[in-house]
Amino acid sequence: MALLLSCNTEKMHQQIHGVKIYTISGDIDSLVTEWLDLGINTAFVSEEIAENTVFRAKAKENGIAVFIIEPVFFNPEVLKKDSSLYAITNEGNIAKSDWVEFVCPSNRNYRDSILLKLEKDVRVLKPDGISLDFIRHFVYWEMVGPEQPADSIEHGCFCNRCVSGFSKETDIALPDTFTSISGRASYILSHFKDEWTAWKCGLITAFVEKITTDLNSVDPDLKFNLHAVPWRSDDYEGGIRTIAGQDFAALSQYVDYISPMCYAFMLYRDGPWVASVVENLDKQAPGMILPSIQVRQEYRTDQVSDKVFESYLQDALKAPSQGVIFWSWEHLEKEPGKKKIIRAYLNP
Numbered sequence: 001m002a003l004l005l006s007c008n009t010e011k012m013h014q015q016i017h018g019v020k021i022y023t024i025s026g027d028i029d030s031l032v033t034e035w036l037d038l039g040i041n042t043a044f045v046s047e048e049i050a051e052n053t054v055f056r057a058k059a060k061e062n063g064i065a066v067f068i069i070e071p072v073f074f075n076p077e078v079l080k081k082d083s084s085l086y087a088i089t090n091e092g093n094i095a096k097s098d099w100v101e102f103v104c105p106s107n108r109n110y111r112d113s114i115l116l117k118l119e120k121d122v123r124v125l126k127p128d129g130i131s132l133d134f135i136r137h138f139v140y141w142e143m144v145g146p147e148q149p150a151d152s153i154e155h156g157c158f159c160n161r162c163v164s165g166f167s168k169e170t171d172i173a174l175p176d177t178f179t180s181i182s183g184r185a186s187y188i189l190s191h192f193k194d195e196w197t198a199w200k201c202g203l204i205t206a207f208v209e210k211i212t213t214d215l216n217s218v219d220p221d222l223k224f225n226l227h228a229v230p231w232r233s234d235d236y237e238g239g240i241r242t243i244a245g246q247d248f249a250a251l252s253q254y255v256d257y258i259s260p261m262c263y264a265f266m267l268y269r270d271g272p273w274v275a276s277v278v279e280n281l282d283k284q285a286p287g288m289i290l291p292s293i294q295v296r297q298e299y300r301t302d303q304v305s306d307k308v309f310e311s312y313l314q315d316a317l318k319a320p321s322q323g324v325i326f327w328s329w330e331h332l333e334k335e336p337g338k339k340k341i342i343r344a345y346l347n348p
Contacts, residue, residue, distance in 0.1 A: 015323030016257070016290055017346045018042035020069065022330065024049055032058045038339060039346025044069050044131045044225070044325060051125065067129035067225055068121055072114055072207075074134035076101045085110060087138045087157035090189070092181035095138035095156045102138035105203055105245075106162045115214060122218045129223035130215060132255070135208060137200055137245040141229045142299060146268055150237040155244070158185040166199045193242065201247040205254075212254045223256045225290065230260040230267070232280040252285035259325060263294040264312055265304045271311035275318050282320040291316045292325040295332045306337040313345055 017039050023046070024031065035043070042065045049055055050068045059066050079085055079101050087095035087104040095102035103110050118130060138156035158181055167174050172192055178184040188196050212224050228248065231240040240246055248258055260281055262274040274291060281289045293312045297304050316324045326332055332339065 015317075015321075016042045016065075016325070017323055018044055018067075018290075018325040019329040019332065020044045020292070020325060020327045021049060022046040022069075022328065024052070024055065025330075028052075028055050028058050032062050032064065035064060036062060037347065038342050041065065042067065042325075047121065050121065050127060056125065065128040065223075067131040067223070068125065068127045069131045069133050070114070070118060070121075071133045072135040073103045073105050073138075074101065075103050078110075079103065088159040088162075088181060089138060089154045089156040090158055090182060090185035091154050092158075092185075093154070097140040097143075097154070100138070100140050100142075102134070102156065104157045104159050104161060105137060105207070106157065106159075106165050111207055111210075115211060118211060118215060119218055122215050122222060126219070127222070129225060129256070130211075131225040131227065131259075132208065132211065133227040135226065136204055136229060137243070139229070139239075139243050141231070141244070142263070142266060144236070144267075148236070150239050150243070153236060153239065153243055158188070162200075163188070165203075166196060170195050170199060197238075197242045197245075200245040201241050201250065204245045205247055205250045208251055209254045224254070225257040225259050226251060226255045227292075228258050228260040228281065230262045230277050232277055233284065248281055248284040252288055256288065257290040257322060258285050258288050259290045259292050261327070262291045262312070262316065263298070263327065265294050265297060265308065266299045271308075271315035273315075274312055275315040275321075278316070278318070278321045287320065288322065289320065290322045290325060292327050295326055295328065295335060295338060306335075306341060309338050310341045313341065317345065 019040055021043060041063065043059060044067045047068055050066065056066065085103045085107060087102045089095055121127065139153060144153055163174065163184065172195060178187065208226065215222055228246055229240060229244040231244065233240065236243060252258065258281060260277050262277050264270060264274055274293065278289045278291050293316050294304065295309065313324065
């Protein structure tokens, strides 16, 4: 098995070696022991796990940092109760595709509810960090192919609140003769794409600033990780900003890590692509890029072989990466071959 000989062992241990985990099925003592054996030093957990006092105590006792994952604008439960909260896409549809369901990011009442929830979590659960997921505009990026034209990617939000807010804050008057949401969206993107992009990115950045500022007033030592759509600056005609609304240079002012979800297998990409995403994002947010990589197949029937997985891991760890996160432990615990590879790289 190839070893990453170019990596200094001391530096490796300073990096974040994390797992995303959403449920615990077995013994917590055994789980933490195995993580230590693999070289895992950080857990990105669901709120359900964070509320487990035994887990929190065992993680702290063994020096494993705990970040609570907050799926900010992804909220099927609240949308089931109140469909008026849905974001609206450029095609005039509610922002729902397969399992992906998005709340409108300009809804102030909803944003306030998320902030209150996070403040409570920080006060009560005392995590080491908050990992902000789905803090962007709606796009089902997991199903966007490498060669897909940018103008064919459905995205949001073009609801009345967002459009009115854009018009008011930019002092851009829009015609009132549109007969459809899709027609209005097409007009905005054709005539004011740069202004619209700046506004939608600003909406996300401002909320990240609000979250981090408020939560640091509760716990000044709290760290922040931000889950990123794994698009480089030129992919899909600058789609990371124009479609997803994530401006990494701006966001880097308020978080400690930016974690692109480099799920290469589902996206029909290879290991070098993972490294290229890290390199590109690092130019926008130097020293902050923490890639997350895929363990098992999703959206495909063929398997992620151990050899392919190793290529993803090796490229994910290349400088200027700040470490690696595995998605997810529920997948990894069924893969003894991949565990062996991880141990060789992270805890030789």
